[in-house]
Amino acid sequence: MREINASIPFDKILWREDIEGSRAHVAMLARQGIVSAEDAGTIDQGLQQIAAEYERDGVPEDWDLEDIHMTVEARLTEIVGPVAGRLHTARSRNDQVATDFRMWVRTANRRAIAGIEAVLAALVARAEEHAGTIMPGFTHLQTAQPVTLGHHLLAYFEMLMRDRSRFADALARMDECPLGSAALAGTGFDLDRDMTAEALGFAQPTRNSLDAVSDRDFALDYLTAASQCSLHLSRLAEEFIIWASQPFGFVKLPDTLSTGSSIMPQKRNPDAAELVRGHAGRVIGCATSLMITMKGLPLAYSKDMQDDKPPVFEAAGLIDLSLAAMAGMVADSGFDTARMRRAAEAGHATATDLADWLVRQADIPFREAHHITGAAVKLADEQGVALDGLSIGDLKAIDERIDERVFDALSVDASVAARASYGGTAPQRVRQQVAAAKQRLGME
Numbered sequence: 001m002r003e004i005n006a007s008i009p010f011d012k013i014l015w016r017e018d019i020e021g022s023r024a025h026v027a028m029l030a031r032q033g034i035v036s037a038e039d040a041g042t043i044d045q046g047l048q049q050i051a052a053e054y055e056r057d058g059v060p061e062d063w064d065l066e067d068i069h070m071t072v073e074a075r076l077t078e079i080v081g082p083v084a085g086r087l088h089t090a091r092s093r094n095d096q097v098a099t100d101f102r103m104w105v106r107t108a109n110r111r112a113i114a115g116i117e118a119v120l121a122a123l124v125a126r127a128e129e130h131a132g133t134i135m136p137g138f139t140h141l142q143t144a145q146p147v148t149l150g151h152h153l154l155a156y157f158e159m160l161m162r163d164r165s166r167f168a169d170a171l172a173r174m175d176e177c178p179l180g181s182a183a184l185a186g187t188g189f190d191l192d193r194d195m196t197a198e199a200l201g202f203a204q205p206t207r208n209s210l211d212a213v214s215d216r217d218f219a220l221d222y223l224t225a226a227s228q229c230s231l232h233l234s235r236l237a238e239e240f241i242i243w244a245s246q247p248f249g250f251v252k253l254p255d256t257l258s259t260g261s262s263i264m265p266q267k268r269n270p271d272a273a274e275l276v277r278g279h280a281g282r283v284i285g286c287a288t289s290l291m292i293t294m295k296g297l298p299l300a301y302s303k304d305m306q307d308d309k310p311p312v313f314e315a316a317g318l319i320d321l322s323l324a325a326m327a328g329m330v331a332d333s334g335f336d337t338a339r340m341r342r343a344a345e346a347g348h349a350t351a352t353d354l355a356d357w358l359v360r361q362a363d364i365p366f367r368e369a370h371h372i373t374g375a376a377v378k379l380a381d382e383q384g385v386a387l388d389g390l391s392i393g394d395l396k397a398i399d400e401r402i403d404e405r406v407f408d409a410l411s412v413d414a415s416v417a418a419r420a421s422y423g424g425t426a427p428q429r430v431r432q433q434v435a436a437a438k439q440r441l442g443m444e
């Protein structure tokens with residue numbers, strides 16, 4: 001029982017929140033005349049001493065004391081004697097743990113937002129630098145149309161902006177304090193729940209005591225936001241892994257975020273990116289774990305809910321590290337722009353531009369233009385040249401309506417410049433979006 005029951009090995013991380021919650025609670029009890037000012041003062045002194053001890057020496061792990069709440073109270077009793085017993089008036093560990101955990105998750109949300117903002121800032125800086133850098137854009141990982149690297153990076157900016165708003169939403173929704181809900185039904189003592197809510201930085205107290213002690217939505221909101229964020233980071237990491245492979249050679253990863261091989265001297269492995277990709281699976285596993293823990297629980301508290309903490313602590317460590325790794329990878333990677341351009345030129349990426357030109361200049365229906373372009377691609381392949389390496393004679397032999405002006409449309413530069421629709425890849429549009437991104441981030 002001692003072994004299955006103890007949560008102190010993992011919930012001792014909550015000691016700051018636990019002590020802060022207890023100090024707010026006892027101050028409120030004193031103001032309401034439920035404990036004397038003198039006893040409250042003694043208790044508060046003792047709690048401060050415990051905080052100093054834990055800060056200095058760490059939290060002792062006595063499994064007989066089960067959890068962080070009993071550990072603090074036991075130490076308080078050692079320090080101030082039986083008056084310590086007054087602290088738990090009008091409180092249960094059920095509202096206590098709900099409050100502590102909410103405060104911890106609140107901080108984790110704020111940390112995630114700061115971590116996301118570091119990646120966002122790096123993405124914007126590199127997008128600005130590479131607004132005009134041409135690379136192949138892919139569908140099915142097959143060369144599709146040329147795009148600009150800035151545009152590609154800003155795609156991740158959009159994803160991570162949505163992630164930031166999911167964490168911010170979660171923060172807004174969890175901004176209610178469960179303390180004072182007691183075990184499940186509220187309490188007969190005349191509490192001032194607004195006072196403790198305010199002291200602990202919450203907008204208001206929770207409205208329903210049964211919900212308050214058995215709600216872990218705040219943890220799930222955090223975990224689902226972290227899941228989506230980690231899957232975006234994983235996709236970005238995957239791109240870096242592909243781009244850093246020798247056949248692509250689009251990017252040289254920072255030395256600080258790669259490793260060598262113990263046997264093959266030529267290798268630089270994208271370990272950090274691979275771990276970000278791997279961590280996403282674990283974060284999603286953490287979210288799944290807590291959902292499954294919660295799904296069958298009747299109201300109110302059940303001990304299953306003690307299992308809410310390990311997945312949240314694990315996911316928080318993983319998402320924080322993943323964000324830090326990707327901020328560094330985006331900021332410090334070296335892009336081989338010449339190689340990206342050559343790759344864009346190699347894959348007939350401007351075939352759509354030829355088709356578009358036929359529609360616009362020769363008024364040919366798009367489907368027919370698509371067919372003519374297919375013939376040109378086939379011929380270019382046979383000759384081993386890019387589309388703009390075909391002679392005008394060859395092109396005219398395919399369709400006589402083609403003339404010299406077509407070559408203006410067939411370069412990768414012309415291709416990206418032409419895609420100037422709102423949200424498109426043209427360098428001018430990317431520069432506009434970079435400026436907008438800076439504003440959205442409050443950078444200028």
Ligand code: ARG
Binds near residue numbers: 097301
């Ligand atoms: N260690 C417990 C947890 O983390 C604290 C709440 C215990 N409450 C109870 N009624 N046993 O959930």
